[in-house]
Amino acid sequence: MKSVFFTLLLCFFFACKTQKDSLEYRDTSKLNVYPVSDPNNTNDWFLNTEISDEFNADKIDEDKWYIVGKFKNGTPFYKHPDKPNKKVWKGRAPSQFSGRNHRLENGRLILETRWEPDFPFSKEIRKPVFGEALPYENITTACFIGRREFKYGYMEIKSKAADAPVSSAFWSMGKKLEFDFFELYGGTGNPNKLHLDSQLWWSIRDWNKPVTGKPTYTEKKDVGFRVADDFHVWGIEWDKTGVKYFIDGKLFSEVSADQVTAWAKENRTKTNLPDDYNGYVATTPISLWIDQEVFPWHDIPKSKQELEAKSPEGEKEDGVVDFEIEYIRVWQRK
Numbered sequence: 001m002k003s004v005f006f007t008l009l010l011c012f013f014f015a016c017k018t019q020k021d022s023l024e025y026r027d028t029s030k031l032n033v034y035p036v037s038d039p040n041n042t043n044d045w046f047l048n049t050e051i052s053d054e055f056n057a058d059k060i061d062e063d064k065w066y067i068v069g070k071f072k073n074g075t076p077f078y079k080h081p082d083k084p085n086k087k088v089w090k091g092r093a094p095s096q097f098s099g100r101n102h103r104l105e106n107g108r109l110i111l112e113t114r115w116e117p118d119f120p121f122s123k124e125i126r127k128p129v130f131g132e133a134l135p136y137e138n139i140t141t142a143c144f145i146g147r148r149e150f151k152y153g154y155m156e157i158k159s160k161a162a163d164a165p166v167s168s169a170f171w172s173m174g175k176k177l178e179f180d181f182f183e184l185y186g187g188t189g190n191p192n193k194l195h196l197d198s199q200l201w202w203s204i205r206d207w208n209k210p211v212t213g214k215p216t217y218t219e220k221k222d223v224g225f226r227v228a229d230d231f232h233v234w235g236i237e238w239d240k241t242g243v244k245y246f247i248d249g250k251l252f253s254e255v256s257a258d259q260v261t262a263w264a265k266e267n268r269t270k271t272n273l274p275d276d277y278n279g280y281v282a283t284t285p286i287s288l289w290i291d292q293e294v295f296p297w298h299d300i301p302k303s304k305q306e307l308e309a310k311s312p313e314g315e316k317e318d319g320v321v322d323f324e325i326e327y328i329r330v331w332q333r334k
Helices: 002-025 191-198 257-267
Strands: 045-047 065-067 095-097 102-105 108-115 139-141 143-146 153-160 167-174 177-185 199-206 215-222 232-239 242-247 250-256 286-293 320-333
Touching (some): 108 286, 153 167, 177 232, 177 286, 191 199, 199 242, 215 250, 215 257, 242 257, 250 257, 286 320
Antiparallel strands (some): 065 143, 108 139, 143 286, 153 320, 167 177, 167 286, 199 215
16 A cells, blocks of 8 residues: 555656646746757857746736736726826727736747727727727737846747737837838638738838838748648847848848848938938837737738638637737847
8 A cells, every 4th residue: 555655656756746847838038048049159149038928927027027008997008117297099990009918828828809899999099000990899809018128149939829800919118219020911711812811021120200100121931831730940140230030940031131121221211311311220129019900901800710711620709819929038148
């Protein structure tokens, strides 16, 4: 009897140890974790743990993230905890950011797009910089904004895009700068836009006049797989000389600062750029954003059935589609 007891005790001990070791693998404060593209750390990276997040805690670390549209007295409110006097974007209509549209599950952050006609939508109809003015209705999405800024480094996200006609985005904002790492439209229902299911779209945007938000550099490239089918690691190396883009550890694209300026001068001819214009505006500190949006120029779900058309069988009636994120890591050089 004693031998059976000790055998069970040992099994329990090793099972707990295995689970603990598995969790510690994701605890980057205890291990040296390097970019998938640089596993031997030849570039001498150190992990910025103030910004990186493994999403394996019991709740969101709100010292790191501002959850847009959290509820107060039954309605969503939009006030940045660090910038209370600055207007907070509610999302691209017809979708609106809701602070309820996320969950932590199996060590992952899951951002949700929901068909939610009864949501207390804002009555504001705002003319966006790009696209037409539309009311907020039917669709709610999620948005997290990083509360700490950094300049230059290597950003890596392991994620799977939502298999629906909504964007799954990883991007950033700085002073008069928008740096979009990806805006993936993972499961369009538009038969003329099926190429979007495997397309990477990334951009550098200058919000100074006269450019006012248009790209000073952008790429739309086929990645060779459906972005909503599985998890992939997207890596962006960023410094004053330019940008290198990696997918699953392999170099996918790169552009120098001079090439960005050349692209801007070639493609922003209607903007009356000054002769000495420098298109490489990605030279200021940024804060990270992860969110979902509906792009009216691509595809707007007109019903719950359209939103969930590509959801697995058995999950088509809940009105929810997921953008799944296993981790976000930011390294910088010593």
